[in-house]
Amino acid sequence: MGELLADHTTLRLGGPADRFLTHTDPAAWPDLTHTAVGGDAAPFVLGGGSNTLANDTGYPGTVIRMATRGVTVRPLGSDLVEVVVQAGEPLGSLVAFTVAEGLSGIEYLGGIPGTTGAAPVQNTGAYGQQISDTLTRLTVYDWNLGRARELRPADCDFGYRTSRFKTQPGRLTILNVGLRLARHTCASPIRYQHLADALAVRLGARPPLAEAAQAVLADRHNRGLSLPTCGPDARQAGSVFLNPPITHAQATAIRAAGGPVHSSPNGTLRASAGWLLEQTGFDPGIRVAPGVYCSQGRALTLTARDDATAASFTTALEVLADAVLTMHRIRLRSEPVQPNRMCLWRVGPGSGDG
């Protein structure tokens, strides 16, 4: 039997991959791409597996786990540097490294599991910061063209928890990324009220860099946003739904009911998926489907327990989304990626550039 995806995802769900390759040496990438191509499905690229719901039947093709490590720092003049990071570098280690080096720009992304190469895929973000804020360029392998190319952030269609890597699944593999960071003893201005409260400062304040990074880790721990190494919530993929876009009328109704409404710089209003769920009566700790529970800390995180399967996890997602749709007339979109739904195109030339 092939390598089980359950052994490579934080939900610890998922059957075998037809073929499983681990990418550790950037110089060996061209050889690896030749080995990977073949069969009916596009290769599925895996980072830390913290945002992946792998199917019980596994993956009918090659899975490539990105495990390249390495960070280099290049001065850009003045107090700016460009940090070039290999895709397999854990995001948490990168944040810790940059804070220790006195580099500001990603300090609020500490404590998020997974790899740096996966972060641009859903434009991973937290506490008012997202990876696209500091990206300078990305080296990607284009499976359609069969070669590596460089992308600028403007090429990537970044938005709230989305990018072209998400909307064109499987086409582009991120090999390394460049980030522009500033040498500063202070953190970036705080844009997240909850964190400002935790640090007893006002929005827009710039607390000391290390203190801000530490406060994020402590706050994540207190609010059940960290990945425990053991216990009932150890098998999870973080929040299971994105904050949905809503109309002005829905925003008014939610505010009237005491719920939060977030507004993006582009004017899009979003409800809090967690708040919507709580209104439907799904409290922390509740069982939603066989082996699948809302986590002890929050309803928006689903955890897998002993008899959970990817199928029961999917059922749980449907149960929660249906409850919100029935009560609020708002459709939730799930956040974790399901590899078997990604085979939308075939490897090979002639499928167009862009």
Ligand SMILES: Cc1cc2nc3c(=O)[nH]c(=O)nc-3n(C[C@H](O)[C@H](O)[C@H](O)COP(=O)(O)OP(=O)(O)OC[C@H]3O[C@@H](n4cnc5c(N)ncnc54)[C@H](O)[C@@H]3O)c2cc1C
């Ligand atoms: C406890 C917990 C807390 C979390 N908190 C947050 C949070 O605060 N904010 C947030 O945004 N997310 C959060 N997440 C979700 C997740 O950790 C992030 O989205 C993370 O960036 C995913 O990284 P990964 O390496 O684990 O991705 P994976 O699950 O391995 O992959 C996710 C997707 O990216 C693709 N991918 C992976 N690597 C590459 C690559 N090199 N090139 C191209 N595609 C690639 C995969 O094919 C898949 O489609 C949390 C998850 C957990 C478990």
